[in-house]
Amino acid sequence: MPKLFVSDHPLVSDKLARLRDKRTNPQDFRRLMAEVAMLIGCEVLKGVRTRKTTVRTPLQTAPALILDQPLTFVAVLRAGLGMTPGLLELAPKASIGHIGLYRDEKTLEPVQYYVRLPKKIEGHFVVLCDPMLATGGSASESIRILKAAGAKNIALLTLLSSRRGVARIHKDHPDVPVYTAVVDSVLNAKGYIVPGLGDAGDRLFNT
Numbered sequence: 001m002p003k004l005f006v007s008d009h010p011l012v013s014d015k016l017a018r019l020r021d022k023r024t025n026p027q028d029f030r031r032l033m034a035e036v037a038m039l040i041g042c043e044v045l046k047g048v049r050t051r052k053t054t055v056r057t058p059l060q061t062a063p064a065l066i067l068d069q070p071l072t073f074v075a076v077l078r079a080g081l082g083m084t085p086g087l088l089e090l091a092p093k094a095s096i097g098h099i100g101l102y103r104d105e106k107t108l109e110p111v112q113y114y115v116r117l118p119k120k121i122e123g124h125f126v127v128l129c130d131p132m133l134a135t136g137g138s139a140s141e142s143i144r145i146l147k148a149a150g151a152k153n154i155a156l157l158t159l160l161s162s163r164r165g166v167a168r169i170h171k172d173h174p175d176v177p178v179y180t181a182v183v184d185s186v187l188n189a190k191g192y193i194v195p196g197l198g199d200a201g202d203r204l205f206n207t
Contacts, residue, residue: 003177004166005043012039016181019159020197026206030082033131033204036159036181038086041127044155044179045071045090048125069125069153072097072118076130076142079201083129083157095124099142103191110138115145122150131200133161133180134193136168143173159200160184162193 007013015032018024024032051068054061071094073087074080084096100114118124126146130139139156146154154176156169161180164187169178186194197203 003170003174004183005177005179006183007040007043007179007181009039012036012181015039016159020195022198024203026203029203033082033159033200034086034089036086037083037129037157038089040157040179040181041087041090044127044157045125047153047155047177067091070095070118070123072121072124072126072151074099074117074126074128074142074146076101076128076138077114079131079204080129082200082204083131083159087127087129087157097121097126099145101138101141103138105190110141112141112145115149117146117149120150121146122152124151124153126151126154128154128156130156131159132193132196133158133165133169133178134187135162135191136165136172139165140168140172143169143176147173155179160193160196162187165193 015036019032049069050065053064053066055064071091073084073094074097075084077100095118097117101110101112133139156178158180161183163185166178184193188194
């Protein structure tokens with residue numbers, strides 16, 4: 001599939017195994033989610049614009065590359081909140097945005113209830129954080145919201161994806177790359193990824 005990055009890092013695989021494990025307690029689940037987001041986030045952020053400069057070492061000057069583009073991490077509420085701490089470890093000066101959506105249990109389509117994004121997001125490199133890419137409806141709607149706000153450089157970061165969800169993003173937003181730890185093949189009747197890891201929000205917030 002085009003624009004799909006599936007991590008093959010052994011640390012991601014190990015942490016994903018513990019995220020899937022139903023015995024993992026909420027405290028460890030939060031930590032693991034942030035750590036996986038940080039590890040995959042390193043790959044996502046390869047797309048950030050840089051510029052050449054020089055720095056002075058204790059011995060002499062040296063050529064260097066530094067970031068030349070503002071970063072924004074956007075959490076899809078509520079479970080996306082568990083991913084931003086890991087990304088902020090990589091880029092603590094990044095802006096944080098929030099998109100609130102809930103899924104209609106009958107139609108499985110997203111319903112918007114809250115949006116708060118940085119101003120002048122047009123030039124930002126935007127990482128959309130949505131841990132479970134199941135039907136793809138919420139992520140696709142979130143990307144539409146970001147584009148309507150002016151965002152032009154968007155990447156989707158997930159923990160688990162389904163084939164159906166990835167296909168939905170590629171169809172609706174072929175310009176947006178998808179980064180994930182694994183792609184599971186099945187969705188159940190309620191739209192949950194199988195084997196998945198359950199409800200990421202419930203496990204994250206112990207609800």
